[in-house]
Amino acid sequence: MATEQQLVVQTTGAIAAEGLAERKKVRLRRHHELQNGTAYLFLTPYLAVFVLFVVVPLVFGIYVSLHNWSETTGNGGFIWFRNYTTLILGRGYYGSEFWTSMWNTIFFVIISVPLLWLIPTALAYGVYRAPLKPLWRFLFFYPSVFSATAFGSAWSLLLATNGGSVNNLFGLNIQWLTGMPQAWISIDLATIWATMGFSFIIMYAAITQVPRPTLEAAEMDGAGAYERFRLIILPLLRRASVVVVVLNTIASFNLFAQDQIMTNGGPGTATTTISMTIYQQAFDSFNAGGATAAAFLLAIVLGVIAFFQFRISRKAV
Amino acid sequence: MQTVIGVPAASTPPVPARHVQQRLRRITRKLPVLVILTIAGLAMLFPVLWILTTAFGKSNGGLATSNLFPSTLSLQNFRMIFNEQSTQDPVLRWIFNSVGVSAAAAVMVAVIDSLAAFALARLRFRGSKVVFTIVVSSLMVPFIALLLPLYLWFQYLGLLNTYGALVLPYAANAFGVFLLYQFFLGIPQELQDAAIADGASHPQVWWRLFVPLSTGITATLMVLTFMNVYNDFFWPLVATSSPDMRTITVGIEIVAIGQFQTNYTAMMALTVVSIIPMVIAFIFAQRRLVEGIAVSGLQG
Amino acid sequence: MRKTFRVAAATGILASLGGVASLQAASASTTPHRQHASASGGMKITYAGFSSMNGLPQIIKGLNKKYAGKYVFQATAYPYANYAALLSSAISGGNPPDIFGASWTPSVYYAREGLELPIGPFVKAAGINTAAFPSSLWSSHNLVKGVHYSIPLDAFGTALFYNKALFKKAGLNPNKPPATGAQMIADAKAMKKAGVKYPVIMGVDKNTQDFLYPSLVYQFGGKMGKPTNCASLFDSPAGTKAANWEKSLIYTYHVAPAGPSPNEDLNDFGKGIVGMVMLPAINQGSLLKSLGSKLGVAPLPKIGINTDDFVGQQYLWVFKTTTSTTPAGAKGVAIFLRAIYNQELPSIAKDNGIIPAYAPALSAVKSMPFFAQQDQMVKTGRVNPAIPNWGTVTGVPLYNNLEEVLLNKVSTSAGLAQAKNQTNQLTQTLPGCTQ
Incomplete structure (x- = not known):
């Protein structure tokens, strides 16, 4: 508080002595100093809802994960980290399912995240260069309006092995949903179809921000569309790409509904994801403790991956 | 556009013909892009064709017997879902609930996140890194971990089966903070400095400078939040219990997903009805979505 | 200002701890906040x-x-x-x-x-x-x-649904559905000969196998599980015979296509392109609406040694x-x-x-x-044994493994053995299931 008062005294003195220009300088100087009060005032609404609706359930979740907790019979006692070690060591049904589904999920993330960046970015650049922009924007964004239940069902029937429209239309006999790796391809396809709109809009918004003069100058120098994209636009999309990649990583790790509807985790358990396992453990087997522990382990995996994504994105300037 | 580079001067035709040729060349140059976009666009339409065919086809006992193109058109399925509405499945009420809840959540998120993102991106304060890390880390927590604790918490608060329960958990939207934060970082410091030097307070800087500059990205955030909340399933499922408090996504599952059979025709008819508010929202927001961004946004 | 932050942080932590304490109270208490009376006073x-x-x-x-x-x-x-x-x-x-x-x-x-x-x-x-x-x-x-x-x-029960029009097309009597497993295969072969592309669809999904597989296990004289300790019994010879018969329709007699996607049996049968399917009888209502007079319904044929079906x-x-x-x-x-x-x-x-x-x-x-x-x-027919959640949660490993058996990814014995292990692991945590 003392420093604050000193600052006020100093500034009032300064204002009296100097003119308008100096006053501006002082304002700026103050501006560039710490603004704890103002900042937390701005943050108050967010922090309030954050504490109420994220921190409270989260702390409770951690509490549950350290207990032998069942939805039906309640708290069965504090067991330290046994829920975590059971999962990590792959003990029991859910222990082995945890690892199977975790690897499945990681595999899905590895194939889907690059595509979920590449395809929307390419399409966004295409739309940026094409006429009829509103039409394309609508076409590439509208699948986002469908719920996972709706589009999952639609895709599962389009991709039916016998009598499905895709096989019928192209005269194929591919086991889209019951063969491997087709099952993953199908889920990936449906996921890209349905969730691409978000990434497309963000990448498109970012591309429209690239200064036109720079692009035109490059074109004058004879740079082709691809070169212009790679050399000028792409570096300027870094921040938007971070948003798209990080959020798609998180979304892909949480893959659930379309997978459940399209393959129900099959064939066998080949497309069972970690969210599906956690859900089963929590609500079908009434093991809230183990399920919450699995969810936090997933959060840790996600955190590590996101950390590296941030690091790489910072280095790749 | 400078498209004449490399064209030999000698072969330059008379002025009108040259115009035609130039336009032609411009179109042919765009042709590959147009072809790719058309193929991609058709691929995007493919499933929706099936959805529409199923919704506007015959009810067939709810089985998915339709092909890609309709053999007969009928409103049977729509009549059925709205007939049932009078007794046990209030479809219009569900849509009303969903629209109201999603719109409320979108507005809340836009205001709360914009304020928070401004502080994090443009103010220097003690703990800013900690707060930012916490906000972004909270993105990593799978919702499934919070489902049961949230349920018990809302029961304790006495808010289960209310609109409050349907809106409040979406208010703390870390994704929005992250998105706006990235955007605000891209707004030139000089603009902020100029406003401050002219005597604007921080709330004024936020309201007069950052809010107008971010209308595009905020609209995007609002549309995305609206759609997320509209399509959310698990939370409205456990948070509501009476038929008139359900949202449309939960309603669709109740009507369409049975133990031994999925009623695809009812599901697709309900889906077609349920997306109307979102399609309208998107069409109105479309210009704002991507073009309202005035200054350098997410680039760099 | 630092003080403000500290106060804010402390409030947050307190609030969350308070939340936990009260949540515990809410979930532990047997008399939660519940309204006995509603607006009309009842x-x-x-x-x-x-x-x-x-x-x-x-x-x-x-x-x-x-x-x-x-x-x-x-x-x-x-x-x-x-x-x-x-x-x-x-x-x-x-x-x-x-x-x-x-x-x-x-x-x-x-x-x-x-x-x-x-x-x-x-x-x-x-x-x-x-x-x-x-x-x-x-x-x-x-x-x-x-x-x-x-x-x-x-x-x-578990029914045999058949398409009367396709029966006629194959020269079969549309009012005489097969009564035994052998007859069913013979009818399916006749349909295949007459150009029916899918005489049978053997659904590999959980919904179908929930009904068909236990039915066949009972028919072959086997049991699914033991109520007193929840141990699975489907890896018996009867269980193997049941799975092998299902598999034989696809890979031995070639009357059912390999790898149909989930729920395809029901939907394709509803399209009128499939001769026979074995499904829960509750699907009768929708099939009647989509197939009309072409639909035939019969009890499950005697495939094993008894007439039996899962209900x-x-x-x-x-x-x-x-x-x-x-x-x-x-x-x-x-x-x-x-x-x-x-x-x-x-x-x-x-x-x-x-x-x-x-x-x-x-x-x-x-x-x-x-x-x-x-x-x-x-x-x-018969219902599930008195084992907690048998056929729902505890059925998941069985149907996952059965799916792999029917897709010919693992042998019947290996699939059933793994299913047994996983089911037993799963039931061990259930009340009254100490093995």
């Missing part, structure tokens, strides 16, 4: 169940009119795919519905956990005659801790709640049960196209198409 009696009960809203409306001021009846539909999540959260919050309707093995779980009330007193108060339940659905194998905890509402079911049970444990609340529950069984069950069964599990209601559905076949399937 005691609230709640029912929840799968969303398939068509006539229920009318029953509720009638009851609320009749008992205005005394009771308020409320019914909630739980979407089937997520009923466990809803019920788990409700129980966890100390607030389950008073009456619940679902398949029968979940009731075994809740009964063994001590969360249900014995159904006997309610049945008596409601004036329901238990002698009128078929023995397939109400007998000693439905006892938990020596008492009945749930009563059957309706049931449906899908809906049971009702009463949770221990702050309402149902009071005399007035118990009376309200009995009023609801009486209304269902003695007044409305015929119309519910008719609306849903299923066989009511209560003899007095049977006469109302006798005009239903294929009533005789349906009735026979229920009377000769």
